[in-house]
Amino acid sequence: MTTWKAQMDSLIGSAVARSKVTDEVVVGAGTLAQSGALVRRMTGLPRALVCADEAGFQAAGPPVVASLKAAGFAVQTHILPVTPLPRASVEEAEPFRALLADDPDLFPVSVGSGVINDLVKYAAYRTDRRYVTVATAASMDGYTSAGAPLAENGFKVTIPTRAPVAMLADLDVIAAAPAEMNGWGYGDLAGKVPAGGDWILADALGVEPIDDIAWPLVQDHLRGWLAGPDGIRRGDRDSVARLFTGLTAVGFAMEAHGSSRPASGADHQIAHMWEMEGHSHRGQKVSHGAAVSVGCVVSLALFDWLLAQDLGRLDIDAVLRRAPTLAARQSRLSEAISDPRIAEKAKLELAAKHAPPDVHAARLDTLRGTWPELRERLTGHLYRHNAMVEMLRHAGSPAYAAQIGVSPEHLRTTMRAAALIRRRYTIFDLLHDIGQTEAAFASVLATLAAGKREKAI
Numbered sequence: 162m163t164t165w166k167a168q169m170d171s172l173i174g175s176a177v178a179r180s181k182v183t184d185e186v187v188v189g190a191g192t193l194a195q196s197g198a199l200v201r202r203m204t205g206l207p208r209a210l211v212c213a214d215e216a217g218f219q220a221a222g223p224p225v226v227a228s229l230k231a232a233g234f235a236v237q238t239h240i241l242p243v244t245p246l247p248r249a250s251v252e253e254a255e256p257f258r259a260l261l262a263d264d265p266d267l268f269p270v271s272v273g274s275g276v277i278n279d280l281v282k283y284a285a286y287r288t289d290r291r292y293v294t295v296a297t298a299a300s301m302d303g304y305t306s307a308g309a310p311l312a313e314n315g316f317k318v319t320i321p322t323r324a325p326v327a328m329l330a331d332l333d334v335i336a337a338a339p340a341e342m343n344g345w346g347y348g349d350l351a352g353k354v355p356a357g358g359d360w361i362l363a364d365a366l367g368v369e370p371i372d373d374i375a376w377p378l379v380q381d382h383l384r385g386w387l388a389g390p391d392g393i394r395r396g397d398r399d400s401v402a403r404l405f406t407g408l409t410a411v412g413f414a415m416e417a418h419g420s421s422r423p424a425s426g427a428d429h430q431i432a433h434m435w436e437m438e439g440h441s442h443r444g445q446k447v448s449h450g451a452a453v454s455v456g457c458v459v460s461l462a463l464f465d466w467l468l469a470q471d472l473g474r475l476d477i478d479a480v481l482r483r484a485p486t487l488a489a490r491q492s493r494l495s496e497a498i499s500d501p502r503i504a505e506k507a508k509l510e511l512a513a514k515h516a517p518p519d520v521h522a523a524r525l526d527t528l529r530g531t532w533p534e535l536r537e538r539l540t541g542h543l544y545r546h547n548a549m550v551e552m553l554r555h556a557g558s559p560a561y562a563a564q565i566g567v568s569p570e571h572l573r574t575t576m577r578a579a580a581l582i583r584r585r586y587t588i589f590d591l592l593h594d595i596g597q598t599e600a601a602f603a604s605v606l607a608t609l610a611a612g613k614r615e616k617a618i
């Protein structure tokens with residue numbers, strides 16, 4: 162197996178060379194002491210603003226501050242409390258944005274994991290500033306991506322921003338991060354399996370072609386990155402480094418593609434619903450990676466259901482006769498989405514993706530005519546959902562909705578809503594196209610409930 166170090170040099174090295182924004186990625190043990198020099202290479206500004214929350218600052222803040230000072234920066238810090246945890250929202254980024262807007266000589270340095278990085282990324286973009294990110298956990302894939310997935314007025318969107326100009330990760334810090342955080346990163350990476358399946362569907366049906374840079378950057382190496390989940394839970398440095406390499410590659414793939422398509426499909430749509438609801442479990446807001454982890458298993462179970470069908474015998478006329486109009490779908494939207502702000506946005510997304518009858522018919526024709534090949538292509542790419550449940554369990558990431566406090570009824574509502582909130586073509590849209598959404602949902606919910614019961618015994 163290629164070592165993570167070799168991959169960092171070749172794969173990530175060429176991604177950095179291709180990146181329009183990111184000039185340098187430094188990953189290794191004991192690298193925090195290099196952070197000041199790295200930031201100095203990126204800017205001539207005299208002052209640095211270290212942005213963190215209490216947890217991130219505790220993990221890496223003081224050595225970063227010391228290194229920045231040694232590199233000649235006057236250092237200012239702004240540290241958000243962790244009780245309650247900072248929210249991934251435009252509103253939460255406001256203090257960082259205001260500080261940067263007030264002082265054009267201030268260079269932002271993010272020290273932390275997912276939410277902090279996204280807040281600083283957004284604040285830097287809004288104030289037309291470059292920024293450097295110091296990663297403190299392998300908890301998600303967004304360090305090197307261009308977009309910031311933040312809620313704006315309660316609706317989760319990926320806001321187009323700019324990737325960091327440099328990223329630094331100290332593997333001693335990452336390996337020492339709470340095991341559950343690296344488990345969430347594993348879940349976020351695992352989501353690329355069904356997300357890839359979604360992209361295969363979109364490609365095969367002529368909705369959105371697979372891209373020959375972003376696809377191989379993630380999908381050609383995914384199985385290697387996901388191998389050995391036990392090491393993630395143990396904080397084994399090589400396993401964590403491999404995971405971090407994968408997450409970094411995904412970030413660059415999103416930047417190269419100019420969208421989150423290489424990283425996010427139905428699995429993330431499910432997760433986004435819980436994130437928008439502010440879903441909590443045992444008094445803690447459910448993290449992005451934990452939500453994706455569960456979404457990943459649901460999505461793979463939907464694929465399992467799909468692969469068991471014989472779409473070569475699809476009765477296209479019958480499907481078309483029963484297909485609801487856009488108006489009918491929009492009028493039923495509020496049954497699935499109770500928050501009017503989310504429903505309003507979903508209405509637009511639904512309008513953008515609803516296929517008129519001729520397009521729908523052509524899609525079904527392609528599907529029926531190419532089903533054996535498509536089924537084989539999907540089978541070669543995907544994991545069965547129960548295999549993924551095992552992998553996630555070993556990595557210490559949740560696999561079942563009940564593990565994050567989501568009841569079966571809640572999950573059903575989530576699936577119905579998630580299918581509507583984004584125009585991107587996924588398994589949800591394929592199920593709609595073949596008129597089998599509710600049948601597939603019912604079957605998958607029963608399968609997942611049985612799997613969970615078995616695990617509980």
Ligand SMILES: [Zn+2]
Pocket residue numbers: 301302349424425429449453
């Ligand atoms: Zn993600």
